[in-house]
Amino acid sequence: MVYRRSAAAEQRRDRIREDVLRAARTIVARAGIDGLSMAAVAAEAGVAVGSLYRHFAGRGELIAAVVERTCRRELDVLRDIAAGPEAAVPRLETAVATFTRRALDSGRVASAVICEPTSKEPELLRRRIRAEMATILGGLVADGIVEGALPAQDAMLTGTALVGAVSEAIVDRLAAGGAATTDETLPAQVATMAVRLAGGPR
Protein backbone atom coordinates (compact mmCIF):
# COMPACT_ATOMS: atom_id res chain seq x y z
CA MET A 1 0.00 0.00 0.00
CA VAL A 2 1.09 3.54 -0.62
CA TYR A 3 -1.16 5.56 1.64
CA ARG A 4 -1.41 5.17 5.37
CA ARG A 5 -2.76 7.85 7.70
CA SER A 6 0.05 9.57 9.53
CA ALA A 7 -0.38 10.67 13.14
CA ALA A 8 -0.96 14.21 11.90
CA ALA A 9 -3.62 13.10 9.45
CA GLU A 10 -5.26 11.04 12.17
CA GLN A 11 -5.35 14.11 14.36
CA ARG A 12 -6.83 16.26 11.60
CA ARG A 13 -9.51 13.65 11.01
CA ASP A 14 -10.36 13.41 14.70
CA ARG A 15 -10.52 17.16 14.91
CA ILE A 16 -13.15 17.38 12.21
CA ARG A 17 -15.11 14.57 13.82
CA GLU A 18 -15.08 16.53 17.05
CA ASP A 19 -16.14 19.68 15.25
CA VAL A 20 -19.06 17.82 13.72
CA LEU A 21 -20.04 16.34 17.06
CA ARG A 22 -19.86 19.72 18.74
CA ALA A 23 -21.92 21.25 15.95
CA ALA A 24 -24.49 18.50 16.35
CA ARG A 25 -24.73 19.21 20.07
CA THR A 26 -25.25 22.88 19.31
CA ILE A 27 -28.05 22.09 16.89
CA VAL A 28 -29.68 19.72 19.36
CA ALA A 29 -29.52 22.33 22.09
CA ARG A 30 -31.06 24.87 19.74
CA ALA A 31 -33.75 22.79 18.04
CA GLY A 32 -34.00 19.45 19.78
CA ILE A 33 -33.16 16.10 18.29
CA ASP A 34 -35.89 16.43 15.69
CA GLY A 35 -34.33 19.67 14.54
CA LEU A 36 -31.04 18.00 13.77
CA SER A 37 -30.76 18.06 9.99
CA MET A 38 -27.61 17.06 8.21
CA ALA A 39 -27.57 20.37 6.36
CA ALA A 40 -27.78 22.33 9.61
CA VAL A 41 -24.99 20.33 11.23
CA ALA A 42 -22.77 20.73 8.19
CA ALA A 43 -23.33 24.48 8.11
CA GLU A 44 -22.69 24.81 11.84
CA ALA A 45 -19.51 22.77 11.59
CA GLY A 46 -18.35 24.62 8.50
CA VAL A 47 -18.01 21.52 6.36
CA ALA A 48 -19.87 20.11 3.38
CA VAL A 49 -22.83 17.83 3.85
CA GLY A 50 -21.04 14.97 2.18
CA SER A 51 -18.19 15.22 4.65
CA LEU A 52 -20.49 14.20 7.49
CA TYR A 53 -20.75 10.80 5.86
CA ARG A 54 -16.97 10.35 6.04
CA HIS A 55 -17.31 10.25 9.82
CA PHE A 56 -20.80 8.93 10.50
CA ALA A 57 -22.74 6.33 8.57
CA GLY A 58 -25.84 8.52 8.59
CA ARG A 59 -28.14 10.70 10.59
CA GLY A 60 -29.04 7.90 12.96
CA GLU A 61 -25.44 7.21 13.86
CA LEU A 62 -24.73 10.90 14.35
CA ILE A 63 -27.66 11.22 16.71
CA ALA A 64 -26.61 8.08 18.51
CA ALA A 65 -23.15 9.55 19.00
CA VAL A 66 -24.54 12.74 20.48
CA VAL A 67 -26.92 10.86 22.74
CA GLU A 68 -24.25 8.39 23.76
CA ARG A 69 -21.76 11.06 24.72
CA THR A 70 -24.28 13.26 26.51
CA CYS A 71 -25.99 10.50 28.42
CA ARG A 72 -23.03 8.43 29.41
CA ARG A 73 -21.78 11.35 31.44
CA GLU A 74 -25.13 12.06 33.09
CA LEU A 75 -25.79 8.43 33.88
CA ASP A 76 -22.27 8.02 35.25
CA VAL A 77 -22.86 10.92 37.59
CA LEU A 78 -26.10 9.35 38.76
CA ARG A 79 -24.46 5.97 39.24
CA ASP A 80 -21.66 7.53 41.25
CA ILE A 81 -24.12 9.17 43.57
CA ALA A 82 -26.18 6.00 43.80
CA ALA A 83 -23.07 4.07 44.85
CA GLY A 84 -22.32 6.50 47.67
CA PRO A 85 -22.00 5.57 51.34
CA GLU A 86 -24.97 7.41 52.86
CA ALA A 87 -28.46 6.11 53.40
CA ALA A 88 -30.71 5.55 50.41
CA VAL A 89 -32.99 8.55 50.90
CA PRO A 90 -30.26 11.19 50.97
CA ARG A 91 -28.64 9.51 48.00
CA LEU A 92 -31.93 9.72 46.13
CA GLU A 93 -32.30 13.34 47.07
CA THR A 94 -28.79 14.17 45.92
CA ALA A 95 -29.17 12.23 42.71
CA VAL A 96 -32.34 14.02 41.67
CA ALA A 97 -31.12 17.45 42.71
CA THR A 98 -27.85 16.98 40.86
CA PHE A 99 -29.50 15.68 37.73
CA THR A 100 -31.91 18.59 37.70
CA ARG A 101 -29.20 21.16 38.20
CA ARG A 102 -27.02 19.67 35.49
CA ALA A 103 -29.92 19.48 33.05
CA LEU A 104 -30.74 23.13 33.62
CA ASP A 105 -27.10 24.14 33.32
CA SER A 106 -26.17 22.12 30.26
CA GLY A 107 -27.58 24.60 27.80
CA ARG A 108 -30.48 22.30 27.07
CA VAL A 109 -28.37 19.51 25.62
CA ALA A 110 -29.00 17.04 28.42
CA SER A 111 -32.65 17.89 28.73
CA ALA A 112 -33.17 17.76 24.98
CA VAL A 113 -31.65 14.32 24.85
CA ILE A 114 -33.03 12.80 28.02
CA CYS A 115 -36.20 14.67 28.86
CA GLU A 116 -37.72 16.07 25.71
CA PRO A 117 -39.69 13.97 23.30
CA THR A 118 -38.53 13.04 19.85
CA SER A 119 -40.03 10.91 17.14
CA LYS A 120 -39.56 7.43 15.81
CA GLU A 121 -36.17 5.83 15.96
CA PRO A 122 -34.48 8.49 18.13
CA GLU A 123 -37.31 7.91 20.57
CA LEU A 124 -36.18 4.32 21.07
CA LEU A 125 -32.75 5.58 22.07
CA ARG A 126 -34.30 8.03 24.48
CA ARG A 127 -36.54 5.34 25.94
CA ARG A 128 -33.48 3.20 26.62
CA ILE A 129 -31.79 6.06 28.43
CA ARG A 130 -34.85 6.79 30.51
CA ALA A 131 -35.17 3.11 31.38
CA GLU A 132 -31.57 3.08 32.57
CA MET A 133 -32.23 6.15 34.66
CA ALA A 134 -35.36 4.55 36.08
CA THR A 135 -33.30 1.50 36.97
CA ILE A 136 -30.77 3.58 38.87
CA LEU A 137 -33.41 5.53 40.78
CA GLY A 138 -35.48 2.41 41.31
CA GLY A 139 -32.41 0.75 42.78
CA LEU A 140 -32.13 3.55 45.30
CA VAL A 141 -35.80 3.09 46.20
CA ALA A 142 -35.20 -0.63 46.66
CA ASP A 143 -32.29 0.18 48.96
CA GLY A 144 -34.54 2.47 50.95
CA ILE A 145 -37.12 -0.29 51.35
CA VAL A 146 -34.48 -2.70 52.61
CA GLU A 147 -33.23 -0.08 55.04
CA GLY A 148 -36.78 0.38 56.28
CA ALA A 149 -36.77 4.05 55.38
CA LEU A 150 -39.28 3.62 52.54
CA PRO A 151 -42.56 1.69 52.45
CA ALA A 152 -42.92 -1.50 50.44
CA GLN A 153 -43.67 -0.76 46.78
CA ASP A 154 -42.80 -1.69 43.22
CA ALA A 155 -39.40 0.00 43.21
CA MET A 156 -39.02 -0.07 39.42
CA LEU A 157 -42.42 1.51 38.91
CA THR A 158 -41.47 4.21 41.37
CA GLY A 159 -38.21 4.70 39.50
CA THR A 160 -40.15 5.17 36.27
CA ALA A 161 -42.49 7.68 37.89
CA LEU A 162 -39.50 9.55 39.28
CA VAL A 163 -38.02 9.89 35.82
CA GLY A 164 -41.31 11.24 34.54
CA ALA A 165 -41.78 13.71 37.37
CA VAL A 166 -38.26 15.07 37.16
CA SER A 167 -38.29 15.31 33.35
CA GLU A 168 -41.61 17.07 33.22
CA ALA A 169 -40.54 19.62 35.78
CA ILE A 170 -37.36 20.34 33.83
CA VAL A 171 -39.00 20.52 30.43
CA ASP A 172 -41.76 22.72 31.75
CA ARG A 173 -39.30 25.08 33.33
CA LEU A 174 -37.15 25.28 30.22
CA ALA A 175 -40.17 25.74 27.95
CA ALA A 176 -41.64 28.44 30.13
CA GLY A 177 -38.54 30.13 31.43
CA GLY A 178 -36.47 30.89 28.40
CA ALA A 179 -33.79 33.06 29.94
CA ALA A 180 -35.23 32.97 33.46
CA THR A 181 -33.98 29.44 33.85
CA THR A 182 -31.73 30.36 36.71
CA ASP A 183 -34.14 29.32 39.42
CA GLU A 184 -31.76 28.15 42.09
CA THR A 185 -34.44 26.50 44.15
CA LEU A 186 -35.81 24.17 41.49
CA PRO A 187 -33.36 21.30 42.06
CA ALA A 188 -34.12 21.27 45.78
CA GLN A 189 -37.86 21.45 45.20
CA VAL A 190 -37.75 18.62 42.69
CA ALA A 191 -35.59 16.55 45.01
CA THR A 192 -38.05 17.07 47.84
CA MET A 193 -40.90 15.91 45.66
CA ALA A 194 -38.88 12.90 44.56
CA VAL A 195 -38.26 11.79 48.13
CA ARG A 196 -41.93 12.22 48.95
CA LEU A 197 -42.91 10.29 45.83
CA ALA A 198 -40.85 7.37 47.06
CA GLY A 199 -42.55 7.57 50.43
CA GLY A 200 -39.70 9.08 52.38
CA PRO A 201 -40.07 11.05 55.61
CA ARG A 202 -41.54 14.53 55.31
Add this chain to the structure above:
Amino acid sequence: MVYRRSAAAEQRRDRIREDVLRAARTIVARAGIDGLSMAAVAAEAGVAVGSLYRHFAGRGELIAAVVERTCRRELDVLRDIAAGPEAAVPRLETAVATFTRRALDSGRVASAVICEPTSKEPELLRRRIRAEMATILGGLVADGIVEGALPAQDAMLTGTALVGAVSEAIVDRLAAGGAATTDETLPAQVATMAVRLAGGPR
Protein backbone atom coordinates in the same frame (compact mmCIF):
# COMPACT_ATOMS: atom_id res chain seq x y z
CA MET B 1 -78.86 29.78 -5.92
CA VAL B 2 -79.82 26.34 -7.13
CA TYR B 3 -78.07 24.01 -4.74
CA ARG B 4 -78.45 24.01 -0.99
CA ARG B 5 -77.61 21.09 1.26
CA SER B 6 -80.76 19.30 2.36
CA ALA B 7 -80.99 17.80 5.83
CA ALA B 8 -80.23 14.40 4.33
CA ALA B 9 -77.14 15.69 2.56
CA GLU B 10 -76.01 17.39 5.72
CA GLN B 11 -76.36 14.11 7.55
CA ARG B 12 -74.42 12.22 4.88
CA ARG B 13 -71.68 14.81 5.09
CA ASP B 14 -71.51 14.59 8.86
CA ARG B 15 -71.41 10.86 8.66
CA ILE B 16 -68.31 10.89 6.47
CA ARG B 17 -66.68 13.42 8.75
CA GLU B 18 -67.33 11.09 11.66
CA ASP B 19 -65.93 8.15 9.71
CA VAL B 20 -62.78 10.12 8.98
CA LEU B 21 -62.44 11.16 12.59
CA ARG B 22 -62.94 7.61 13.79
CA ALA B 23 -60.38 6.37 11.26
CA ALA B 24 -57.95 9.00 12.45
CA ARG B 25 -58.40 7.83 16.04
CA THR B 26 -57.74 4.27 14.95
CA ILE B 27 -54.55 5.28 13.20
CA VAL B 28 -53.40 7.30 16.21
CA ALA B 29 -54.07 4.37 18.51
CA ARG B 30 -52.11 2.12 16.18
CA ALA B 31 -49.18 4.32 15.30
CA GLY B 32 -49.25 7.43 17.47
CA ILE B 33 -49.80 10.95 16.28
CA ASP B 34 -46.63 10.90 14.21
CA GLY B 35 -47.94 7.84 12.39
CA LEU B 36 -51.04 9.67 11.24
CA SER B 37 -50.60 10.07 7.49
CA MET B 38 -53.37 11.35 5.29
CA ALA B 39 -53.07 8.29 3.08
CA ALA B 40 -53.47 5.94 6.04
CA VAL B 41 -56.50 7.79 7.35
CA ALA B 42 -58.11 7.81 3.92
CA ALA B 43 -57.54 4.09 3.49
CA GLU B 44 -58.86 3.32 6.96
CA ALA B 45 -61.94 5.46 6.38
CA GLY B 46 -62.52 4.01 2.93
CA VAL B 47 -62.45 7.36 1.16
CA ALA B 48 -60.06 9.06 -1.22
CA VAL B 49 -57.23 11.22 0.06
CA GLY B 50 -58.71 14.28 -1.55
CA SER B 51 -61.97 13.81 0.32
CA LEU B 52 -60.22 14.42 3.62
CA TYR B 53 -59.68 17.98 2.50
CA ARG B 54 -63.43 18.47 2.03
CA HIS B 55 -63.78 18.12 5.80
CA PHE B 56 -60.48 19.27 7.26
CA ALA B 57 -58.21 22.04 6.06
CA GLY B 58 -55.17 19.82 6.39
CA ARG B 59 -53.29 17.35 8.50
CA GLY B 60 -52.84 19.83 11.30
CA GLU B 61 -56.53 20.48 11.61
CA LEU B 62 -57.34 16.78 11.50
CA ILE B 63 -54.89 16.10 14.30
CA ALA B 64 -56.26 19.02 16.25
CA ALA B 65 -59.76 17.59 15.89
CA VAL B 66 -58.67 14.19 17.19
CA VAL B 67 -56.76 15.74 20.07
CA GLU B 68 -59.59 18.10 20.87
CA ARG B 69 -62.21 15.39 21.01
CA THR B 70 -60.06 12.94 22.95
CA CYS B 71 -58.77 15.40 25.45
CA ARG B 72 -61.89 17.37 26.11
CA ARG B 73 -63.50 14.22 27.45
CA GLU B 74 -60.52 13.25 29.61
CA LEU B 75 -60.04 16.74 30.98
CA ASP B 76 -63.78 17.03 31.67
CA VAL B 77 -63.62 13.83 33.68
CA LEU B 78 -60.69 15.20 35.64
CA ARG B 79 -62.43 18.51 36.23
CA ASP B 80 -65.57 16.76 37.42
CA ILE B 81 -63.61 14.77 39.96
CA ALA B 82 -61.65 17.85 40.99
CA ALA B 83 -64.92 19.67 41.65
CA GLY B 84 -66.20 16.91 43.91
CA PRO B 85 -67.25 17.37 47.52
CA GLU B 86 -64.64 15.30 49.36
CA ALA B 87 -61.33 16.49 50.75
CA ALA B 88 -58.53 17.38 48.35
CA VAL B 89 -56.37 14.33 48.92
CA PRO B 90 -59.02 11.72 48.11
CA ARG B 91 -60.04 13.80 45.10
CA LEU B 92 -56.43 13.80 43.90
CA GLU B 93 -56.23 10.07 44.43
CA THR B 94 -59.44 9.45 42.50
CA ALA B 95 -58.44 11.80 39.71
CA VAL B 96 -55.10 10.10 39.11
CA ALA B 97 -56.46 6.59 39.43
CA THR B 98 -59.31 7.34 37.06
CA PHE B 99 -57.09 9.01 34.51
CA THR B 100 -54.68 6.08 34.58
CA ARG B 101 -57.41 3.50 34.20
CA ARG B 102 -59.03 5.37 31.35
CA ALA B 103 -55.71 5.82 29.56
CA LEU B 104 -54.98 2.11 29.81
CA ASP B 105 -58.47 1.19 28.68
CA SER B 106 -58.84 3.62 25.80
CA GLY B 107 -56.98 1.45 23.35
CA ARG B 108 -54.01 3.77 23.50
CA VAL B 109 -55.82 6.77 22.07
CA ALA B 110 -55.76 8.85 25.21
CA SER B 111 -52.23 7.92 26.12
CA ALA B 112 -51.00 8.50 22.58
CA VAL B 113 -52.48 11.96 22.60
CA ILE B 114 -51.74 13.04 26.12
CA CYS B 115 -48.77 11.04 27.32
CA GLU B 116 -46.68 9.98 24.36
CA PRO B 117 -44.30 12.32 22.62
CA THR B 118 -44.81 13.70 19.17
CA SER B 119 -42.85 16.12 17.08
CA LYS B 120 -43.04 19.76 16.19
CA GLU B 121 -46.41 21.39 15.89
CA PRO B 122 -48.48 18.53 17.36
CA GLU B 123 -46.17 18.75 20.34
CA LEU B 124 -47.39 22.25 21.06
CA LEU B 125 -50.94 20.95 21.23
CA ARG B 126 -49.85 18.19 23.56
CA ARG B 127 -47.98 20.65 25.74
CA ARG B 128 -51.13 22.72 26.09
CA ILE B 129 -53.13 19.68 27.17
CA ARG B 130 -50.51 18.66 29.69
CA ALA B 131 -50.41 22.19 31.05
CA GLU B 132 -54.17 22.13 31.51
CA MET B 133 -53.92 18.81 33.28
CA ALA B 134 -51.16 20.16 35.49
CA THR B 135 -53.39 23.11 36.33
CA ILE B 136 -56.22 20.83 37.42
CA LEU B 137 -53.99 18.60 39.54
CA GLY B 138 -52.11 21.62 40.86
CA GLY B 139 -55.42 23.11 41.91
CA LEU B 140 -56.16 20.01 43.94
CA VAL B 141 -52.77 20.32 45.59
CA ALA B 142 -53.49 23.95 46.38
CA ASP B 143 -56.79 22.89 47.95
CA GLY B 144 -54.95 20.34 50.03
CA ILE B 145 -52.54 22.98 51.28
CA VAL B 146 -55.41 25.24 52.31
CA GLU B 147 -57.08 22.35 54.09
CA GLY B 148 -53.84 21.69 55.94
CA ALA B 149 -53.62 18.17 54.57
CA LEU B 150 -50.61 18.93 52.39
CA PRO B 151 -47.40 20.80 53.20
CA ALA B 152 -46.68 24.23 51.73
CA GLN B 153 -45.23 23.95 48.23
CA ASP B 154 -45.37 25.34 44.72
CA ALA B 155 -48.67 23.71 43.80
CA MET B 156 -48.30 24.28 40.06
CA LEU B 157 -44.83 22.73 40.04
CA THR B 158 -46.24 19.75 41.90
CA GLY B 159 -49.05 19.54 39.36
CA THR B 160 -46.49 19.46 36.57
CA ALA B 161 -44.49 16.74 38.28
CA LEU B 162 -47.67 14.74 38.79
CA VAL B 163 -48.43 14.88 35.09
CA GLY B 164 -44.94 13.66 34.32
CA ALA B 165 -45.01 10.84 36.85
CA VAL B 166 -48.40 9.57 35.76
CA SER B 167 -47.60 9.82 32.05
CA GLU B 168 -44.31 8.04 32.35
CA ALA B 169 -45.85 5.20 34.30
CA ILE B 170 -48.57 4.77 31.68
CA VAL B 171 -46.26 5.00 28.68
CA ASP B 172 -43.80 2.61 30.25
CA ARG B 173 -46.51 0.11 30.99
CA LEU B 174 -47.99 0.33 27.50
CA ALA B 175 -44.56 0.12 25.86
CA ALA B 176 -43.54 -2.87 27.91
CA GLY B 177 -46.82 -4.65 28.36
CA GLY B 178 -48.26 -4.99 24.91
CA ALA B 179 -51.13 -7.34 25.61
CA ALA B 180 -50.42 -7.70 29.33
CA THR B 181 -51.77 -4.23 29.87
CA THR B 182 -54.54 -5.46 32.09
CA ASP B 183 -52.72 -4.81 35.32
CA GLU B 184 -55.61 -3.97 37.60
CA THR B 185 -53.39 -2.62 40.35
CA LEU B 186 -51.55 0.01 38.33
CA PRO B 187 -54.10 2.83 38.75
CA ALA B 188 -54.09 2.36 42.52
CA GLN B 189 -50.32 2.21 42.68
CA VAL B 190 -49.94 5.33 40.58
CA ALA B 191 -52.56 7.12 42.67
CA THR B 192 -50.72 6.21 45.85
CA MET B 193 -47.49 7.60 44.45
CA ALA B 194 -49.29 10.75 43.35
CA VAL B 195 -50.63 11.40 46.84
CA ARG B 196 -47.18 10.83 48.33
CA LEU B 197 -45.63 13.12 45.72
CA ALA B 198 -47.94 15.89 46.88
CA GLY B 199 -46.93 15.24 50.48
CA GLY B 200 -50.10 13.51 51.60
CA PRO B 201 -50.35 11.13 54.57
CA ARG B 202 -48.84 7.69 54.09
Add this chain to the structure above:
DNA sequence: TCAAGGGGTGAACCGTGGTTCACTGCTTGC
Protein backbone atom coordinates in the same frame (compact mmCIF):
# COMPACT_ATOMS: atom_id res chain seq x y z
C1' DT C 1 8.85 13.95 -8.49
C1' DC C 2 5.17 10.72 -9.12
C1' DA C 3 1.60 7.02 -8.71
C1' DA C 4 -2.01 5.74 -5.38
C1' DG C 5 -5.72 6.63 -2.85
C1' DG C 6 -8.16 8.89 1.13
C1' DG C 7 -10.79 13.09 2.38
C1' DG C 8 -13.69 17.13 1.21
C1' DT C 9 -17.18 18.89 -1.77
C1' DG C 10 -21.98 19.95 -3.07
C1' DA C 11 -25.13 19.30 -6.68
C1' DA C 12 -28.15 15.73 -7.95
C1' DC C 13 -30.93 11.95 -6.57
C1' DC C 14 -34.66 9.78 -4.27
C1' DG C 15 -38.23 8.44 -1.00
C1' DT C 16 -41.79 10.20 1.80
C1' DG C 17 -45.87 12.40 2.57
C1' DG C 18 -48.89 16.56 2.54
C1' DT C 19 -51.54 19.22 -0.76
C1' DT C 20 -53.81 20.42 -5.09
C1' DC C 21 -56.91 20.20 -9.06
C1' DA C 22 -59.30 18.81 -13.19
C1' DC C 23 -62.78 15.60 -13.76
C1' DT C 24 -66.97 12.96 -12.77
C1' DG C 25 -71.40 11.82 -10.79
C1' DC C 26 -75.15 12.97 -8.20
C1' DT C 27 -78.30 16.01 -5.70
C1' DT C 28 -81.02 20.19 -5.64
C1' DG C 29 -84.50 23.49 -7.01
C1' DC C 30 -87.23 24.90 -10.79
Add this chain to the structure above:
DNA sequence: GCAAGCAGTGAACCACGGTTCACCCCTTGA
Protein backbone atom coordinates in the same frame (compact mmCIF):
# COMPACT_ATOMS: atom_id res chain seq x y z
C1' DG D 1 -86.18 16.99 -17.41
C1' DC D 2 -82.58 20.32 -16.84
C1' DA D 3 -79.10 23.75 -15.43
C1' DA D 4 -76.12 24.59 -11.41
C1' DG D 5 -72.75 23.32 -8.53
C1' DC D 6 -71.17 20.57 -4.42
C1' DA D 7 -68.81 16.26 -2.97
C1' DG D 8 -65.78 12.45 -4.09
C1' DT D 9 -61.81 10.94 -6.59
C1' DG D 10 -56.86 9.95 -7.13
C1' DA D 11 -53.05 10.96 -9.92
C1' DA D 12 -49.86 14.62 -10.17
C1' DC D 13 -47.41 18.11 -7.82
C1' DC D 14 -44.32 19.91 -4.60
C1' DA D 15 -41.37 20.61 -0.48
C1' DC D 16 -38.32 18.66 2.49
C1' DG D 17 -34.41 16.30 3.93
C1' DG D 18 -31.34 12.21 4.00
C1' DT D 19 -28.10 9.98 0.99
C1' DT D 20 -25.06 9.32 -2.93
C1' DC D 21 -21.30 10.03 -6.18
C1' DA D 22 -18.25 11.94 -9.65
C1' DC D 23 -14.78 15.17 -9.10
C1' DC D 24 -10.70 17.39 -7.29
C1' DC D 25 -7.08 18.33 -4.02
C1' DC D 26 -3.70 16.89 -1.09
C1' DT D 27 -0.94 13.74 1.53
C1' DT D 28 1.79 9.56 1.54
C1' DG D 29 5.57 6.54 0.52
C1' DA D 30 8.93 5.41 -2.84
